[in-house]
Amino acid sequence: MAEAAVLVVTGGRVVDREGERPADIAVGADGRILAVDPSIEPGGAQVLDATGCVVAPGLVDLHTHLREPGREEAETVESGSRAAALGGFTAVVAMPNTEPTVDNAAVVSQVLDLGKRGLCEVFTAGAITVGREGEQLAPMGEMAALGVRLFTDDGRGVQDERLMRRALEYASGLDVTLAQHCEVESLSRGGHMHEGAWSSRLGIPGIPAQAEELMVSRDLALVELTGARMHFQHLSTAGSVELVRAAKAKGLPVTAEACPHHFTLTHAALAGYDPVFKVNPPLRTDGDVAAVKRGLGDGTIDAIATDHAPHTQETKEAPFDEAPCGMVGLETALALALTELELPIERVLALLSWQPAAIAGIADSHGGPVAVGRPANLCVIDTGASWVVDPARSASRSRNNPYAGRTLTGKVRHTVLWGEPVVVEGEAQR
Amino acid sequence: MSHLLSVADLGAQGIEEILRLTDSFVEVSERAIPKVPALRGKTVVSLFYEDSTRTRLSFETAAKRLGADTMTFSVGTSSVKKGESVRDTVQTIEAMGVDAIVVRHASAGVPWQIARWASSVIVNAGDGWHEHPTQALLDCYTIRRRLGSLQGRRIAIVGDIKHSRVARSDVLAFTMLGAEVVLVAPPTLLPPSLEGWPVTVEHDLDETLSKVDVVYLLRMQLERQREALLPSLREYTARYGLTPRRAEHLGADAIVMHPGPMNRGVEIAAEVADLPNAVMVDQVRNGVAVRMAVLFLLLGSGTQLEGVDRG
Numbered sequence: 001m002a003e004a005a006v007l008v009v010t011g012g013r014v015v016d017r018e019g020e021r022p023a024d025i026a027v028g029a030d031g032r033i034l035a036v037d038p039s040i041e042p043g044g045a046q047v048l049d050a051t052g053c054v055v056a057p058g059l060v061d062l063h064t065h066l067r068e069p070g071r072e073e074a075e076t077v078e079s080g081s082r083a084a085a086l087g088g089f090t091a092v093v094a095m096p097n098t099e100p101t102v103d104n105a106a107v108v109s110q111v112l113d114l115g116k117r118g119l120c121e122v123f124t125a126g127a128i129t130v131g132r133e134g135e136q137l138a139p140m141g142e143m144a145a146l147g148v149r150l151f152t153d154d155g156r157g158v159q160d161e162r163l164m165r166r167a168l169e170y171a172s173g174l175d176v177t178l179a180q181h182c183e184v185e186s187l188s189r190g191g192h193m194h195e196g197a198w199s200s201r202l203g204i205p206g207i208p209a210q211a212e213e214l215m216v217s218r219d220l221a222l223v224e225l226t227g228a229r230m231h232f233q234h235l236s237t238a239g240s241v242e243l244v245r246a247a248k249a250k251g252l253p254v255t256a257e258a259c260p261h262h263f264t265l266t267h268a269a270l271a272g273y274d275p276v277f278k279v280n281p282p283l284r285t286d287g288d289v290a291a292v293k294r295g296l297g298d299g300t301i302d303a304i305a306t307d308h309a310p311h312t313q314e315t316k317e318a319p320f321d322e323a324p325c326g327m328v329g330l331e332t333a334l335a336l337a338l339t340e341l342e343l344p345i346e347r348v349l350a351l352l353s354w355q356p357a358a359i360a361g362i363a364d365s366h367g368g369p370v371a372v373g374r375p376a377n378l379c380v381i382d383t384g385a386s387w388v389v390d391p392a393r394s395a396s397r398s399r400n401n402p403y404a405g406r407t408l409t410g411k412v413r414h415t416v417l418w419g420e421p422v423v424v425e426g427e428a429q430r
Numbered sequence: 431m432s433h434l435l436s437v438a439d440l441g442a443q444g445i446e447e448i449l450r451l452t453d454s455f456v457e458v459s460e461r462a463i464p465k466v467p468a469l470r471g472k473t474v475v476s477l478f479y480e481d482s483t484r485t486r487l488s489f490e491t492a493a494k495r496l497g498a499d500t501m502t503f504s505v506g507t508s509s510v511k512k513g514e515s516v517r518d519t520v521q522t523i524e525a526m527g528v529d530a531i532v533v534r535h536a537s538a539g540v541p542w543q544i545a546r547w548a549s550s551v552i553v554n555a556g557d558g559w560h561e562h563p564t565q566a567l568l569d570c571y572t573i574r575r576r577l578g579s580l581q582g583r584r585i586a587i588v589g590d591i592k593h594s595r596v597a598r599s600d601v602l603a604f605t606m607l608g609a610e611v612v613l614v615a616p617p618t619l620l621p622p623s624l625e626g627w628p629v630t631v632e633h634d635l636d637e638t639l640s641k642v643d644v645v646y647l648l649r650m651q652l653e654r655q656r657e658a659l660l661p662s663l664r665e666y667t668a669r670y671g672l673t674p675r676r677a678e679h680l681g682a683d684a685i686v687m688h689p690g691p692m693n694r695g696v697e698i699a700a701e702v703a704d705l706p707n708a709v710m711v712d713q714v715r716n717g718v719a720v721r722m723a724v725l726f727l728l729l730g731s732g733t734q735l736e737g738v739d740r741g
Contacts, residue, residue: 203560273539319537
């Protein structure tokens with residue numbers, strides 16, 4: 001180690017895709033890892049104590065809503081990136097359903113510029129269709145030239161089969177991935193929660209599971225037709241998980257994500273009509289939750305994505321059927337996975353770090369491995385720490401957190417972004 | 431009981447208590463001057479986001495007969511039209527010093543949301559497709575006056591169950607008081623799941639009518655045909671309308687109910703609506719007394735009520 005380290009992470013257990021070992025990590029001035037050794041003398045470098053903690057590649061969120069441009073009262077790139085860093089994320093992929101939509105190079109550049117000041121690396125997805133209206137393909141090529149690797153009309157699925165086929169074909173020529181919010185709108189229209197026992201009791205129009213499953217099924221047929229790569233966003237039903245499992249068994253080039261709320265909450269949470277639990281796809285049944293957990297455990301689902309969707313208190317306090325869908329999730333995702341999934345830490349980190357990094361096309365800089373020469377994008381996790389969720393302490397501008405008061409196990413202690421400690425002892429540094 | 435949001439919150443005992451108290455208020459309503467000072471000094475506000483003249487008038491009449499002051503917050507001419515939130519509206523009303531807010535809203539759950547923010551008593555006067563608890567109470571009272579008891583009675587609720595707050599509250603109240611409920615409707619007008627509902631389902635009204643003590647008809651919204659829930663209103667009437675010929679299947683003591691307003695010629699034939707065993711006028715009359723009982727229970731001081739025997 002000829003070059004002097006500026007930062008040393010000491011005393012932790014490194015867990016990455018290569019496995020687990022105790023190691024100290026030295027980071028150079030260029031933000032890259034200088035050394036990974038059982039014991040490193042810090043010298044004059046800043047020291048981050050990781051004693052008793054897991055040191056992992058930084059987490060990667062495939063599905064974040066940063067609301068900027070357009071809805072800055074709910075979140076900004078800056079506030080959202082701080083929440084992400086506090087949650088252990090070193091990279092997020094922002095969804096394109098901003099105002100204006102991220103459907104051209106100018107808006108891509110704007111988001112990427114804003115992201116440069118963030119506490120995590122901000123990538124953006126582009127829209128598949130202009131204005132996410134499902135009618136005309138967006139200029140995916142010009143956005144891909146700026147580094148966009150994931151395209152989605154998230155918030156909506158592309159309804160027209162012919163257009164979706166063309167989008168898949170076109171995307172495969174650009175080596176980018178299409179991601180789909182699977183929802184057949186002719187079946188879900190007017191619905192505000194999962195259609196079933198609770199919607200019937202509460203008198204709220206429902207969204208049947210089949211509204212999601214029909215589009216998963218249709219898109220799998222289109223993947224078969226086109227051979228293009230495709231990613232399924234926020235799977236919420238047992239049927240969807242089963243469809244993806246069967247497709248993977250057939251060897252189709254598909255990946256999938258699930259959100260923490262879909263493996264921790266059910267539609268029974270809506271009994272009190274609190275719109276904080278209103279989300280799309282909606283919270284489903286116990287059986288769906290169990291199926292999502294199984295999918296995460298057996299590799300059917302590749303990634304945990306937050307679908308972090310901040311909304312102001314005023315908009316969330318509207319009558320249930322008028323309130324917007326979505327809940328915040330960046331600061332709780334890891335702890336929910338550690339608390340609620342009975343999976344080894346390596347598997348949880350695969351779901352939250354290196355697998356989503358690969359899907360996002362950013363595996364060269366995020367998701368590890370923790371090795372010499374690699375960018376020092378790291379998070380240090382105290383896996384035994386227990387804490388109570390308090391939305392008022394969130395870095396997000398919004399407070400629509402469905403886990404208020406819940407005790408979770410596992411807390412991010414430090415987050416390092418390109419060698420800079422952006423979170424130290426659970427506090428954001430800027 | 432701090433609010434009346436759902437029939438479920440009352441339990442059978444709570445319903446019984448209200449029905450007993452209603453007897454006293456029926457007696458008050460029959461006096462030359464139908465008024466008692468039980469809620470003198472209290473203020474009851476009607477906050478109706480959805481038009482319902484009959485329910486609003488019924489609550490306001492009930493409040494006035496108890497000596498309460500009443501205010502109406504008319505959404506059509508208010509700042510709500512300018513985009514004021516429900517929470518801000520409620521806070522504004524409360525700042526004027528009110529004791530109870532009677533809420534009607536087209537969205538299910540709004541009374542629950544308001545109850546989380548408000549310090550006054552909240553009475554649900556109908557929320558979306560969800561509940562209409564005082565309607566269920568007045569229906570129970572009306573059945574009891576006509577048939578003596580609900581215990582062991584068979585009640586058919588016919589029509590658009592899926593979109594009906596009356597049906598949801600009635601199912602809960604009727605079954606809590608020991609009645610059997612059969613829902614009669616085309617599958618498109620039933621809730622998607624009846625898991626946990628203590629009911630049976632029939633699709634044939636003719637089969638059902640001879641076996642029930644009460645047939646409760648729901649209003650058929652004309653737009654259901656546009657939503658493809660029905661081929662046509664004509665077909666609905668042919669299969670589920672209570673025509674004079676069908677009404678002949680009813681037992682001699684069986685009664686016909688409807689929450690109003692009726693679509694004569696759709697769910698109920700004009701002649702049937704005017705039969706002596708059709709009790710719609712009783713329902714409206716009893717509605718005032720039931721709402722007096724509810725307001726008295728929620729807002730009364732608990733001291734002996736002047737001139738009224740609590741039974």
